[in-house]
Amino acid sequence: MASWKKWLPATACDWQLRPAPAGVETLRHQLLAVLDDCDGFECDRLRWRVHTAECAQELWLLRDGVFQMVSSQHCQAAAVERINGLLPAFQHLLPSAPLPPV
Template sequence: MITSIARWLGTSLDARKRSAQRATLKDLASIRRPLLRSIEDCLDQQALRLRKKIESARTPQELWMLRNDAFQIISQQHDQSVAAERINALIQSFEGWLEPKQLVRIK
């Protein structure tokens, strides 16, 4: 019954358990890599500061919050459509670590 309720709500029990548990260093690295890749062609001081923040983030939630900074930096280097595309591509890396309602795409 709980599984069917979770499915009806659009979440899985595995994702809920995973978001409640602490991310290991390996888990964080698998989230961190795509975030760093999204800004790899951005070389200004803001991007360097963001890389340091990404490297020092200790939870998936902290990394998720840094995507706004990444969006701004990518927008300045390229444009908003490129930034939205790159940031939206990150969502799959965060699935299971955040509540699904937090994983909102940029339009």
């Protein structure tokens, strides 16, 4: 063990970065694609939140923000269509509860 590590508490080095579970990257790209034609500061913040989400559940919770963004920059019908298009991808990654359409 390196000499500098003996001064650290035992828990300081216990964490590790874990890759996202399988399929989450695909879902992340699909969610970002919904925002492709949206712009602005709030949209950039939302994209950052999508990029930093670590699991499918976090991405599922961000869909409301994505819906609101598309609704405000386009129309509610477009937002409904785009979010409903993502439901099959979410159904494969989330627990077995059925997902209701928006």
